């Protein structure tokens with residue numbers, strides 16, 4: 241398992257125009273993000289021979305590669321939902337380490353907010369009638385993702401006494417980080433009382449427990465650690481990766497209080513030879529407040545069941561003991577549908593010390609964790625400066 | 627003819643006995659003859675041991691609420707029902723199913739509440755298994 245640790249590095253990151261971009265297609269946003277990531281790395285498009293993308297359209301990856309004018313010798317379109325790009329980091333690190341490609345581009349964009357306003361929004365679950373979810377969940381009024389995450393939150397509250405005020409702590413901390421990020425969508429102060437007074441979506445989750453809906457995309461460039469040392473920016477080494485998925489529909493989730501981050505996290509820490517106490521900054525998938533709470537437990541930052549008490553007192557906020565989601569996260573920065581790419585971008589910038597007013601002091605190691613589907617998939621990436 | 631506007635299950639050969647039984651107001655689940663485990667949703671094989679020697683057995687129809695949520699934002703077709711509940715029920719046979727609880731105010735739903743199956747003939751062709759609070763065992 242240790243075969244690929246520290247052999248590859250993130251050499252460049254970039255995001256597209258963000259927020260609301262009604263005049264741009266998702267392909268234009270991917271091209272923008274790619275251009276900015278290449279510039280960040282000091283590389284040219286023709287340096288890319290490994291291509292990684294994920295999206296919702298049929299054969300989207302080859303569409304995107306054609307649009308960008310890339311004819312890769314190594315291609316991966318693994319699509320486990322919002323964790324896709326953490327999966328891609330592991331796959332790219334393996335491919336580069338094996339000599340199958342030298343420079344990998346991971347890229348993605350969606351225009352979910354514009355599509356919604358244009359009434360062109362797609363369903364998360366595509367709705368092929370043979371799908372088990374369509375047959376055994378949809379007829380009861382289930383939809384993805386708010387009610388499915390609400391089922392997990394309700395169970396955690398029952399089993400461990402977690403409170404809605406504790407969940408709200410997570411949204412409040414994200415908002416404090418967003419206030420320090422000029423690119424964040426929601427920067428006004430938010431209190432626990434505000435969260436608890438926001439409209440009910442699906443009990444126990446209220447509006448401010450739920451992520452935003454935004455347009456945007458991002459790109460991440462990986463290459464060998466050796467090559468990265470000669471490039472423009474300080475390399476961000478891939479120390480460890482792990483991936484896991486356990487189910488598709490929420491009724492197939494083995495235990496609604498344990499996400500597959502337990503499995504992916506153990507794998508990533510083992511590969512890195514590190515433990516949670518070695519991590520300086522966390523970038524966790526925050527589709528919902530409950531998603532963050534489960535990851536904190538499952539990744540070992542606190543014992544199972546104690547996530548509620550762990551996040552109390554604004555521990556995740558700027559000046560808190562556990563700096564988490566320093567961009568403002570999906571709850572207050574933006575959420576395009578698959579937030580995992582932005583976790584990697586923010587972590588790389590934190591480790592390079594480029595984050596200005598929201599910079600975590602002496603950040604040497606970061607953990608990114610993507611979650612996809614209804615708590616169905618998890619990809620963990622541990623990054624570091626040495 | 628029906629004016630039922632909600633999504634209906636697409637029934638295929640692998641699951642047809644389940645839906646046919648529901649029409650007869652029976653709840654069937656799959657049981658593996660090799661390892662003895664029940665599973666849900668129904669497959670032609672056992673997802674635990676991968677034996678294809680599986681049988682249909684009639685479930686007791688009793689179980690307990692594992693989790694629930696009251697949806698204040700509707701799925702397509704459910705707009706008039708808001709707020710409506712979704713539940714995950716752990717059947718006594720050891721499998722978990724999604725459904726909805728009828729005959730109980732949403733505010734009274736509790737995790738662990740004993741429930742029993744009822745059958746809702748939503749169209750002439752389709753019956754959905756639903757649940758209601760169970761009478762306590764005698």
Ligand SMILES: [Zn+2]
Pocket residue numbers: 658659660661662663672673674675676677
């Ligand atoms: Zn079996």
